[in-house]
Structure formats: C-alpha cells, structure tokens
C-alpha cells in the first residue's frame with residue numbers, strides 16, 4: 001500500500017473510532033511548521049482526523065503521551081513505537097483495553113540531517129523528497145536526483161529487525177521486512193568496542209562535556225516515565241543540576257540502565273539531542289546487552305514480566321563470587 | 322601508571338542485612354583477618370541497590386564497589402537477589418563498555434554463616450583493585 005492509501009485509511013479509521021466513541025482521543029501526526037517535518041496531533045475532534053498524515057518523516061514515538069492522557073486513546077504506532085506501547089502495558093502504566101493501536105508496518109524513516117549532509121544543502125533549498133521502494137528522489141531546482149534509500153534512512157531504521165507492529169488493533173498496510181542490502185550496521189559501537197578502555201572513557205567524557213542537561217532525551221523517551229526522576233531528587237542529591245561532564249555522564253548512564261528492557265531502539269533520544277551526542281551508541285549497546293544476557297527484547301509480549309522484574313533461578317552468574 | 326607508595330584501595334560494600342552483613346559481622350566476631358579497605362553500607366536487600374549507588378560511589382572516589390547478598394533461593398524477600406543479579410549483570414557490562422574497569426564492579430553471595438567467605442571476598446577484591454590504578458575516572462585533570 002502506498003502512503004496516501006495508508007493515510008486515507010488511517011483518517012477513516014480514526015474518524016470512526018471517535019464517532020463511535022471507542023476512543024476519546026486520537027494521537028497521530030500532522031504536517032509540521034518546518035519544511036518536510038511532521039508534528040504530533042492530539043485531538044478529540046473528529047474533523048481533525050483529516051489532518052492526519054503518514055509519510056517518511058513521522059519521527060516521534062507518540063507512546064510517550066500515553067501515560068499522561070486520561071481516557072481511551074487511538075494511537076498511530078510504527079514498529080518500535082508499538083513495542084513501546086506494549087512495554088508500558090507490561091509496566092502497568094497503561095491498560096491494553098484503553099488503547100487502540102493503529103499499527104504502521106514501517107519502511108523506515110528519512111533522516112533530514114543525512115539528506116542535508118548528502119547534498120550539502122539546507123532542507124529549505126530542496127524541492128521534494130519522494131521515496132520509491134528502495135530509492136529516494138530528491139529534487140533541487142526542479143531537477144531530480146536519485147539515491148539508494150539506505151543513504152538517507154535513520155541508523156536505527158537501518159538496524160531495525162521488527163519494523164511491523166506485533167501488537168495492534170488495526171494494521172494499516174501489509175507486514176514489511178527489515179531493510180537488507182549493503183548497509184553498515186553498529187559502526188560506532190564496533191569502533192568503540194575495538195578502542196582501549198581509557199580512550200572509550202575519554203570519548204564519552206568529551207561527548208558529555210557538550211551536554212547542556214536540557215533533558216530532552218529523557219522527556220522524549222516513553223521508557224522514562226518516572227513521576228520524579230532521580231536527577232531532581234535533593235535528599236540525597238545524586239547529581240548537581242549544573243551541567244558538569246561528570247554529572248552529565250552519570251545522568252545518561254543511569255538513564256540507560258533504568259530503561260534497560262524498556263528501550264525499543266526508537267532512536268528518539270539521539271534525534272532530539274541538541275548537542276548531537278551519539279546517544280544511540282549507548283542505548284543500542286544496552287539493547288544488545290539485554291538481548292545477549294537474557295534473550296529479551298523490549299515490548300514483544302504484553303503478558304511477559306518486565307526484564308528487571310523477571311528472573312530465572314539460574315542465570316548470568318559468572319561475575320558473582 | 323605508577324601508584325603512590327603505600328596506596329590502599331578504598332572499597333565500598335553494600336551488604337544485605339540478612340546474609341552478607343551478618344556474614345561480615347561473623348567474620349569480625351570470629352576474628353577472621355581481612356584487609357581494612359572496605360567501608361560498609363547496610364541495605365535491606367541486595368535488590369535495594371540501584372546502580373546509581375555504584376556510580377555515585379565511584380564519583381565520590383571509591384576505587385571499587387561490592388554488592389553482596391544472600392545466595393539464590395535464600396533471599397529474605399524471595400526474589401530481591403534475583404533482581405539484583407539481573408541489574409548487576411547489565412550494569413557491569415554497560416559500565417565496562419563506557420570504559421570503567423571491570424574490577425571496580427564486584428558482586429558476591431555471602432550467607433550469614435560465611436564469615437570466612439566474606440574475609441576471602443574482601444581480600445580478593447582488594448588485591449584486584451591494587452592491580453589497577455587508583456580511581457581517577459571522574460577527576461577533572463589526569
């Protein structure tokens with residue numbers, strides 16, 4: 001199914017859900033104010049459903065809103081987002097029956113920063129960006145240029161193994177398969193792993209010297225749902241509010257440990273970081289550690305116990321004296 | 322890296338009140354010899370230990386952290402140590418990845434009757450810590 005067909009169907013389904021009172025709210029995407037971008041649309045009004053869109057720029061993981069909305073919600077969810085929804089159900093933050101998941105089999109999203117880099121152009125200088133299967137056509141001054149889609153997709157989309165929502169009420173389109181082909185995966189992680197310990201530490205020290213502790217990474221993350229985050233505690237005060245690299249690093253390391261088993265590698269934290277800190281080289285690594293040690297992937301089964309609540313009588317013992 | 326002369330590592334232990342703390346107590350009562358490098362914080366259960374405690378201890382300059390609880394199956398709260406085990410497993414791997422020496426993150430099972438084992442654990446951990454450099458991870462200048 002083409003995006004416009006999916007979009008048409010989504011609008012209908014969303015409208016029906018509101019009309020029939022099956023949900024109180026719809027959470028989806030609409031056109032954003034900056035070129036190419038989209039922005040979340042949260043509405044009770046059935047006429048607004050005509051503004052819902054589906055295109056390669058629907059970046060937000062909308063599940064982050066679910067814990068804050070009271071009442072039944074119909075939510076648009078890509079593969080990773082749908083797993084975040086499931087993860088929230090596992091953690092008893094939301095109830096399955098309060099959510100209608102409108103799943104989108106996700107072909108991958110286009111990273112505008114990569115597009116700009118590829119063409120050495122600002123997004124405002126570009127005409128159109130159109131995806132056609134495994135190609136993308138970008139027009140500049142009326143002339144179309146054609147690239148493999150893998151050049152412009154987000155890294156986490158290139159590495160995504162579960163692009164089709166596993167849990168849904170309505171599936172908008174046919175199930176899709178992971179991106180294959182000649183794409184380099186986990187490049188940063190592999191490089192770091194091959195680096196001596198001290199240099200790894202210094203790498204992160206440098207990176208987190210830039211962090212301004214805006215907390216965008218935390219606020220955008222559906223797995224960071226604490227009413228009161230440890231960074232704001234004052235008795236004891238775990239870290240100072242001033243952005244010193246030591247405390248910045250502690251914040252991010254602990255955040256990663258706290259979201260272990262809930263993080264679906266949606267990539268939102270890295271995308272929103274205004275300082276371009278390669279946060280996915282942390283979150284993705286944790287995702288892999290969890291899978292390697294416990295054969296667990298976040299949000300695959302709504303009836304499973306959350307990773308850090310569950311246990312097997314014997315497991316992961318080798319480091320214990 | 323050259324160590325200062327007479328340098329002794331500082332170790333912080335989080336010991337569960339039912340098993341390992343009692344084990345440490347027994348080590349004292351039965352006059353077992355072990356290095357005086359450990360400072361102890363008694364916790365209700367090894368499951369109480371947020372990895373935040375570990376990294377905070379390193380930030381404060383401890384050279385290593387030991388989390389110790391009851392053996393699997395013996396937890397006073399049934400499952401606390403199982404949870405600690407999962408958490409410690411991911412924490413250890415993750416901290417190693419970002420560049421913290423694995424020797425700094427230690428864990429053990431010590432029961433209330435194992436004064437001897439507690440002494441052995443502290444001795445072994447202290448020895449490992451002496452083999453790596455003094456913790457300067459969070460120092461501003463090296």
Ligand code: SF4
Pocket residue numbers: 210211212213214215216217218252272273274275276277
């Ligand atoms: S989004 Fe980036 S700059 Fe902001 S707190 Fe997170 S890591 Fe730091």
Ligand code: SF4
Pocket residue numbers: 218223224225226228229230231254255258259
């Ligand atoms: S960093 Fe930890 S304490 Fe803070 S919101 Fe995220 S999970 Fe909660």
Ligand code: SF4
Pocket residue numbers: 061217220221222223224259262263264265266267268269270283
């Ligand atoms: S930690 Fe980052 S990648 Fe993981 S769920 Fe949160 S926002 Fe998404």
